[in-house]
Amino acid sequence: MCEAIRTTYGVREGKNYVRRINVELAPMPVTDFRRLKDEKIGTYVCFQETYDPVLYKEYHPAGTPKADYDYRVTVFDRAMEAGISDVGLGVLFGLADYRFEILALMEHAHHLEAVFGCGPHTISFPRIEPADNAPLTKHIPHAVSDDDFKKIIAIIRIALPYTGIILSTRESEEMRTELFNYGVSQISAGSRTNPGAYSKADQDSGSQFSLGDHRSLEEVISTIIDKEYIPSFCTGxxxxxxxxxxxxxxxxxxxxxxxxxxxxxxxxxxxxxxxxxxxxxxxxxxxxxxxxxxxxxxxxxxxxxxxxxxxxxxxxxxxx
Ligand code: SF4
Known part of the structure; x- marks a missing residue:
């Protein structure tokens, strides 16, 4: 991973280059976080999946890679202890009651502020979407309606006004455009969710989840301009x-x-x-x-x- 980060930072296209690399990686010890910090990463992101400890165990039984709830829920403490100041929280909406997840996200932010003086840099808001070889995605246990999803974004925007709110390409173009009004500040574009898809001709098989917004970066930017928001690539x-x-x-x-x-x-x-x-x-x-x-x-x-x-x-x- 460190080598990949170094290689990516080294790429040049004319006068342009990647100015900030945010990473989403499985929980790790403080020593490994120190190595990531040395590579000058931007935000460290890790999804808790669900904060509900009982349901978490059901979804990640003993012996599976994510089975240790406590190790996952304390991951940002280790990242911050290693000196990584920007961390990104997130749950997968649909796994548990969204009301519990919102309260847990706020409590997690409060904990980081209390211990490290600094809340989350970003919070991501993915909802479960159909995925290959994942039966649970066909019968979502705690499905979140569009109206409730809008409410969730608005509540977090009010509760944590300083944090970046990230919306992925899982959501439709209409939903993503509307949610800017409720406080979404960062969106992805032109995403592929199957391993290797950015370099292979076959871009659709083996997707980790299905996308709701297939627009290119240019198309997303164009819509943002029409709404008179400012598309920003700032890393200042x-x-x-x-x-x-x-x-x-x-x-x-x-x-x-x-x-x-x-x-x-x-x-x-x-x-x-x-x-x-x-x-x-x-x-x-x-x-x-x-x-x-x-x-x-x-x-x-x-x-x-x-x-x-x-x-x-x-x-x-x-x-x-
Ligand atoms: S100045 Fe740039 S990097 Fe800083 S918060 Fe604003 S947009 Fe983000």
Missing amino acids: CYRKGRVGNDFMDLAKPGLIKEFCMPNAVFTFKEYLLDFASPETKQKGLRLIEKLLSDVKKKSLKGKMTNALDEIDHGARDLYF
């Missing part, structure tokens, strides 16, 4: 060392938006110039003009105008 905080407690100090009172907006616009412009189709580029640049004209603070507007000019002239990777 991580690069500036605004992680852990430092990040929370800015995120909790909402001061982080002073950085998010300009950084989002810079990375969005880089994407438009380097990767977008002419149509997306045109409407994206129009949105940037509008956003810039809405900036009230003169000094910020000046700094943003200068940075956007620099990007036009070939500069990349600018951030506050």
Whole structure:
């Protein structure tokens, strides 16, 4: 894994490169987390699957790889002890009563804040979807309706306003677009869920779960532009060392938006110039003009105008 991270960080495409690698890995001891930290990972993500200890045992019987509930539920304590400040929580909605899962997620966040002074950087919200060779997915034990799912996102957004809310491509295009309004801040695009699918012609067999949104990155970006949200590829905080407690100090009172907006616009412009189709580029640049004209603070507007000019002239990777 460490070698894969190093290799990925080393890839260059023109002036572009991968600026932050978040990893989702099985629970490990503190010593291994230290190795991951040395490789400069971004967020460490691990799904608890369900916080219900009784159901957890049913789904992961003794002798199976995930059988140890306690070892899994304490994984972020070990990650943080090793110095990894950004951690990502998540459950698989549908395994247990969603009301219990929401309370457990909040309690877990509260525990991390109490012990390490820093809550979760992100929380992911996957719902069970049909998957090959997984009979449980055909009869979901605690299925969550669309309305309840929207409620779940809204409640977590209110309870933990500082945390990033991640929605995967399991959800449909309509659902993902609507859920931006309730507080979703990060979505994936162009995902494949079967091992090796990014490099093989056969992209559909052996999927870990079925996707609800098959759009490419370009199509997702285009929809976000139409909604007048800012598609952002920002990694500014991580690069500036605004992680852990430092990040929370800015995120909790909402001061982080002073950085998010300009950084989002810079990375969005880089994407438009380097990767977008002419149509997306045109409407994206129009949105940037509008956003810039809405900036009230003169000094910020000046700094943003200068940075956007620099990007036009070939500069990349600018951030506050
Ligand atoms: S500045 Fe905002 S968008 Fe950029 S990394 Fe920090 S929190 Fe995320």
